[in-house]
Amino acid sequence: MDTTRDLLVRLEAEHELSREEWINLIDNRTNEDESYAAARARDVARGIFGDAVYLRGIVEFTNICKNDCLYCGLRRSNAGQHRYRLSPERILDCCESGYELGFRTFVLQGGEDAWFADEHMVPIVASIRERFPDCAVTLSLGERSHESYQALFDAGADRYLLRHETASADHYARLHPADMSFENRMRCLVDLREIGYQVGAGMMVGSPFQTTADLAADMLFMAEFRPQMVGMGPFIPHHATPFADRQPGTLADTLFLLSCVRLMLPNVLLPATTALGTIAPGGRERGVLAGANVIMPTLTPTENRSDYLLYDNKICITDRAETCIGCMSRCMASIGYRVVVGRGDAPGFGPHGDVSRKGN
Numbered sequence: 382m383d384t385t386r387d388l389l390v391r392l393e394a395e396h397e398l399s400r401e402e403w404i405n406l407i408d409n410r411t412n413e414d415e416s417y418a419a420a421r422a423r424d425v426a427r428g429i430f431g432d433a434v435y436l437r438g439i440v441e442f443t444n445i446c447k448n449d450c451l452y453c454g455l456r457r458s459n460a461g462q463h464r465y466r467l468s469p470e471r472i473l474d475c476c477e478s479g480y481e482l483g484f485r486t487f488v489l490q491g492g493e494d495a496w497f498a499d500e501h502m503v504p505i506v507a508s509i510r511e512r513f514p515d516c517a518v519t520l521s522l523g524e525r526s527h528e529s530y531q532a533l534f535d536a537g538a539d540r541y542l543l544r545h546e547t548a549s550a551d552h553y554a555r556l557h558p559a560d561m562s563f564e565n566r567m568r569c570l571v572d573l574r575e576i577g578y579q580v581g582a583g584m585m586v587g588s589p590f591q592t593t594a595d596l597a598a599d600m601l602f603m604a605e606f607r608p609q610m611v612g613m614g615p616f617i618p619h620h621a622t623p624f625a626d627r628q629p630g631t632l633a634d635t636l637f638l639l640s641c642v643r644l645m646l647p648n649v650l651l652p653a654t655t656a657l658g659t660i661a662p663g664g665r666e667r668g669v670l671a672g673a674n675v676i677m678p679t680l681t682p683t684e685n686r687s688d689y690l691l692y693d694n695k696i697c698i699t700d701r702a703e704t705c706i707g708c709m710s711r712c713m714a715s716i717g718y719r720v721v722v723g724r725g726d727a728p729g730f731g732p733h734g735d736v737s738r739k740g741n
């Protein structure tokens with residue numbers, strides 16, 4: 382019988398474990414295993430990315446959402462939430478100021494807001510592509526049709542973030558209302574991959590009803606799907622949701638799973654999320670020391686930030702973008718890393734139109 386340490390050694394060597402092994406590892410790991418996993422994951426990331434941590438500027442351009450996910454503060458049932466939508470000009474202004482600060486990846490993230498149907502979204506992507514030809518455009522707009530994903534890709538989007546949220550259909554049904562389906566989520570991820578996006582999947586750690594078997598299913602799904610990016614942070618309750626009284630995910634669980642993801646998918650672009658920075662001071666630094674290699678500071682106009690709250694106590698909602706970038710540079714320097722603002726594509730992918738773009 383393998384010890385938990387044996388399992389970590391094998392994960393690093395073979396990049397996969399069975400369902401039973403994942404459950405054993407997650408349930409029975411010791412503090413020493415956590416430190417070992419972090420040290421190995423950090424080494425693997427260093428071997429591939431050196432001391433670079435990639436910065437992506439995120440523009441949270443609408444908090445209007447037609448969905449009613451039980452965990453999210455932007456759910457449509459949260460009637461007390463003030464809603465906003467940035468105009469296309471304002472979105473471009475955010476990219477402009479991000480560009481001046483040195484960002485070369487823009488992440489446009491929003492709720493599922495019907496106004497941003499293709500007739501409005503495609504021209505926005507095309508204008509960013511035209512105005513900032515040396516930048517990567519990442520979209521995080523939720524579930525759309527194949528046709529829409531294709532149109533946005535053709536307009537110049539490079540990457541798409543769509544967390545799978547949980548790879549277990551039963552668990553999915555406990556986190557989402559009946560009008561959302563696990564099958565459609567998976568369909569979207571497959572479409573994005575097939576179109577040629579660099580695709581991000583991921584889940585919350587410690588979400589309500591999550592079992593170790595669910596986490597094992599997430600790891601097996603990601604081992605098979607092989608996303609270029611993995612977005613993974615702790616669940617944090619939001620006071621105006623049905624999960625207001627639930628416990629948040631823990632720092633230790635999140636860090637350990639980040640390390641496991643790095644060992645399983647060595648090349649993956651792995652953010653130390655804002656949620657991780659929210660549950661513990663220095664959480665994002667700890668994330669980088671556990672194998673993460675991306676940080677996503679916000680470029681959202683300061684006056685809108687306090688309205689883009691997926692969970693309570695979100696950090697950095699009063700700072701200006703230039704403060705965030707300075708703060709992140711110092712924090713990363715303090716742990717021996719250097720923030721870089723280049724495109725930072727997944728290995729095998731290049732700028733739009735590059736022949737290597739569909740390279741994996």
Ligand code: 5AD
Pocket residue numbers: 452453454543544546584585614615616617618619656691692
């Ligand atoms: N806590 C942590 N993460 C959350 N998300 C949504 N609500 C919460 C919450 N309460 C995550 C989801 C979503 C991403 C944009 O934010 O995983 O995909």
